[in-house]
Amino acid sequence: MRIEIVGGGMVGxxxxxxxxxxxxxxxxxxxxARVLPSGAPSPLDSRATAxxxxxxxxxxxxxxxxxxEVLGAAIKAIHVSSRGRFGSAVIEANDVGEPALGYVVxxxxxxxxxLKLAADYGVLLEAPAGVTGVDVSGPNPQILRGTxxxxxADLVVIADGADSPLCHQMGVDMARRDVGQRAVAAxxxxxxxxxxxxxxxxxxxxxxxxxxxxxxxxxxxxxNLIWSMHPDESRVLEDANDAEFLQGLQRAVGWRLxxxxxxxxxxxxxxxxxxxxxxxxxxxxxxxxxAHTLHPVAGQGFNLSLRDAxxxxxxxxxxxxxxxxxxxxxxxxxxxxxxxxxxxxTTQATDFLATLFRSRGVFLDLxxxxxxxxxxxxxxxxxxxxxxxxxxxxELVHEVGR
Ligand SMILES: Cc1cc2nc3c(=O)[nH]c(=O)nc-3n(C[C@H](O)[C@H](O)[C@H](O)COP(=O)(O)OP(=O)(O)OC[C@H]3O[C@@H](n4cnc5c(N)ncnc54)[C@H](O)[C@@H]3O)c2cc1C
Numbered sequence: 361m362r363i364e365i366v367g368g369g370m371v372g373x374x375x376x377x378x379x380x381x382x383x384x385x386x387x388x389x390x391x392x393a394r395v396l397p398s399g400a401p402s403p404l405d406s407r408a409t410a411x412x413x414x415x416x417x418x419x420x421x422x423x424x425x426x427x428x429e430v431l432g433a434a435i436k437a438i439h440v441s442s443r444g445r446f447g448s449a450v451i452e453a454n455d456v457g458e459p460a461l462g463y464v465v466x467x468x469x470x471x472x473x474x475l476k477l478a479a480d481y482g483v484l485l486e487a488p489a490g491v492t493g494v495d496v497s498g499p500n501p502q503i504l505r506g507t508x509x510x511x512x513a514d515l516v517v518i519a520d521g522a523d524s525p526l527c528h529q530m531g532v533d534m535a536r537r538d539v540g541q542r543a544v545a546a547x548x549x550x551x552x553x554x555x556x557x558x559x560x561x562x563x564x565x566x567x568x569x570x571x572x573x574x575x576x577x578x579x580x581x582x583x584n585l586i587w588s589m590h591p592d593e594s595r596v597l598e599d600a601n602d603a604e605f606l607q608g609l610q611r612a613v614g615w616r617l618x619x620x621x622x623x624x625x626x627x628x629x630x631x632x633x634x635x636x637x638x639x640x641x642x643x644x645x646x647x648x649x650x651a652h653t654l655h656p657v658a659g660q661g662f663n664l665s666l667r668d669a670x671x672x673x674x675x676x677x678x679x680x681x682x683x684x685x686x687x688x689x690x691x692x693x694x695x696x697x698x699x700x701x702x703x704x705x706t707t708q709a710t711d712f713l714a715t716l717f718r719s720r721g722v723f724l725d726l727x728x729x730x731x732x733x734x735x736x737x738x739x740x741x742x743x744x745x746x747x748x749x750x751x752x753x754x755e756l757v758h759e760v761g762r
Contacts, residue, residue, distance in 0.1 A: 361386040363516075371519045371662065379517075392489060404582070408466045408547075432464055436459075438560060491526065540591075542588070548585050635652045640696050643687045652707065654706070657710070664702065
């Protein structure tokens, strides 16, 4: 079986590993358009991902968790609050009976671990190798690469990122919801020592997420910031100098974490939720941001894709064991229904977080405060939310292969 994966981002690599592990005889190749980055960015310019406990378990089953864990920061608690209001809640690792609620790891570490593991499994990687189209008109899908001869495959996994140009080219319909916000991401430094707490702060303008990063070599605490807000406000902050930016952020997050001292390179983009209306065709699966782009506030996109990758690998292995053709539409539809509930619930939970606290006004603020205060007091509710956030609510094994 010949599997071609288009896109060598974290998701494309994760699918390559999961598929090669479950179908060791398959020839798996990743085609990545960009030259792969090498080396590490400066500590204030890196990007990071919060890996939840379900992701930890998947990466542990792949044998790389212990190496990833030492490079990350454990989230021991999540502090949820609302600016200028009385309600707040703390979700603790104890609520799920685990040493941590999740782990924040910089993307260059996750990426290089995945690259190395993929190579160890014998996955081929070609970069730079841009794909210009996928032709699904024949019995087998064909990868098009400009004037070069098309490549025929048994299965093409499309992982080319958000608003996937390849999906557009294939005429795949997309549901798009403009969130009406922009997000600014950057690493920031606070004075003092890290407590391993992640902060979700809801302001009148939109949510702020601060994820703890490992202290840098100078022993200073770093946080990864994602700040969503109205596009006009975002543009003001994007144009602000570092001192003005830090001042605005300090006003928004308060002083619980101490004084903000530094900010790294800022990136900003318009937020929209995009989901393709069909994730499979005969011989083709669409995955990762190409299939579902979520609001980053809840940090679920990569976590969800890792679970998708496990489910696809399990579905294909089960069909192979039954002598079915693993890339037939029938088998791929089985994968689509195996991931449907998890994808739907994760998307809904993320949307809920992103929009609940956006509106303002007395009548909306009151239930918001009550919800946060109630969340702190109602232990069973808090535990159930904490469990959901770990991504472990969904059993991976039982849902596939039916
Ligand atoms: C600020 C921010 C914070 C986030 N935080 C979290 C978090 O804490 N936890 C979490 O789980 N998720 C998080 N996410 C979401 C997560 O980053 C994404 O879900 C995930 O990175 C998507 O990866 P991907 O590989 O699908 O897409 P991408 O990373 O976009 O990769 C797509 C790849 O395909 C390549 N490509 C594109 N076109 C072609 C082509 N034609 N031919 C060949 N190659 C091509 C591109 O060069 C690229 O390398 C966050 C997202 C953002 C923006």
